[in-house]
Amino acid sequence: MIKKFTVPETHLSFKINKSHYSNDDLAKAAYNFIKEGEPHEGEIGDFILDWLKPSEFISVSTSGSTGVPKKIQVRKEHMINSALATGKFFEIPARSTVLMCLPANYIAGKMMLVRAMVLGWELDIVPPTSNPLDQIFKIYDFCAMTPFQLDNSIGRLHLIKKLIVGGGAVSPNLQEMVQGLNTKVYETFGMTETVSHIAAKRLNPKKNRKKPAPFKVLQKVAISKDNRDCLVIKAPTLSDEVLKTNDVVEILTYKKFLWKGRYDNVINSGGIKLYPEEIESKLSKYIVGRIFVTGMPDDALGQRLVLFVEADFSEDLLLELKEKILAIKELDKYEVPKKIYLVEKFEETPNGKIHRDHTVKSKLF
Numbered sequence: 001m002i003k004k005f006t007v008p009e010t011h012l013s014f015k016i017n018k019s020h021y022s023n024d025d026l027a028k029a030a031y032n033f034i035k036e037g038e039p040h041e042g043e044i045g046d047f048i049l050d051w052l053k054p055s056e057f058i059s060v061s062t063s064g065s066t067g068v069p070k071k072i073q074v075r076k077e078h079m080i081n082s083a084l085a086t087g088k089f090f091e092i093p094a095r096s097t098v099l100m101c102l103p104a105n106y107i108a109g110k111m112m113l114v115r116a117m118v119l120g121w122e123l124d125i126v127p128p129t130s131n132p133l134d135q136i137f138k139i140y141d142f143c144a145m146t147p148f149q150l151d152n153s154i155g156r157l158h159l160i161k162k163l164i165v166g167g168g169a170v171s172p173n174l175q176e177m178v179q180g181l182n183t184k185v186y187e188t189f190g191m192t193e194t195v196s197h198i199a200a201k202r203l204n205p206k207k208n209r210k211k212p213a214p215f216k217v218l219q220k221v222a223i224s225k226d227n228r229d230c231l232v233i234k235a236p237t238l239s240d241e242v243l244k245t246n247d248v249v250e251i252l253t254y255k256k257f258l259w260k261g262r263y264d265n266v267i268n269s270g271g272i273k274l275y276p277e278e279i280e281s282k283l284s285k286y287i288v289g290r291i292f293v294t295g296m297p298d299d300a301l302g303q304r305l306v307l308f309v310e311a312d313f314s315e316d317l318l319l320e321l322k323e324k325i326l327a328i329k330e331l332d333k334y335e336v337p338k339k340i341y342l343v344e345k346f347e348e349t350p351n352g353k354i355h356r357d358h359t360v361k362s363k364l365f
Contacts, residue, residue: 011117034046043104061350086218111196184202201215292346294356343363
């Protein structure tokens with residue numbers, strides 16, 4: 001039996017592009033977005049109409065970065081709870097000016113709309129381009145971006161007071177670029193199944209940290225580990241199930257953890273466990289452009305560590321990279337790639353993340 005869900009009336013302070021909308025007005029605006037708006041506005045209109053329906057669930061697509069993209073059902077009640085937790089964690093009250101530059105066909109964009117409706121934000125919408133701040137000339141209290149968007153927005157980041165970054169790991173180079181800025185920049189941790197983020201960490205604290213900063217979980221989220229050292233999330237206000245992830249972590253306290261990498265990416269080379277994300281973090285400080293490491297079959301080691309670099313093929317570049325990597329003191333001897341592949345363009349998931357498996361197959365098979 002399908003239960004009916006009563007969608008709460010939008011907050012009295014909620015606005016989209018300077019106009020306030022009640023639920024009735026919002027439905028009309030959604031139809032207008034779909035019929036007359038740009039493609040990204042049409043996606044927003046589609047979501048708003050789904051949101052206003054008396055059904056308990058919203059259908060959401062996963063990103064496909066760690067498997068085949070799929071549709072899952074997310075409770076609207078959980079989306080509201082997530083919005084309230086975000087507002088409290090980042091201290092973004094009603095009447096805050098907020099910029100939306102993410103597509104509404106994934107959970108991150110959908111949640112920006114839900115937060116605005118529930119918390120009473122004044123939301124301005126711009127196309128979800130790679131450089132969303134290029135045509136912005138006012139200051140916003142809050143915004144959410146992908147790492148790629150952040151990379152292209154550093155020069156205009158003074159227009160954002162608080163920024164959350166998700167949808168992919170933030171490289172060491174990008175972390176270095178946000179140091180000293182007045183904008184408070186946070187990296188978030190979460191997934192579609194947890195209705196956006198369940199934890200965050202400040203990337204540019206006033207005092208520079210020598211050690212990696214831990215993620216701090218939001219309210220009403222409990223964390224633990226399974227026998228693989230993977231994170232287990234218990235968040236009854238966000239999910240009906242206890243979620244077992246493939247994210248290898250080190251738990252510091254009941255509220256804080258360090259992320260080490262994906263269990264499904266772990267490389268076993270001669271009995272030594274190698275975490276690609278940790279190695280990539282070290283390599284990214286010295287190699288310009290997108291990279292990733294992975295394991296390839298090896299008769300002696302089981303798996304050998306190889307590096308993929310997004311670049312045009314060049315013997316000179318290969319030699320330069322080999323010499324540069326051998327000079328990196330942070331790398332353990334087991335973390336030095338046995339082979340380097342140059343790939344003109346990495347394969348990507350629908351929302352722009354690197355698709356490791358497809359890239360490897362396109363290069364080698």
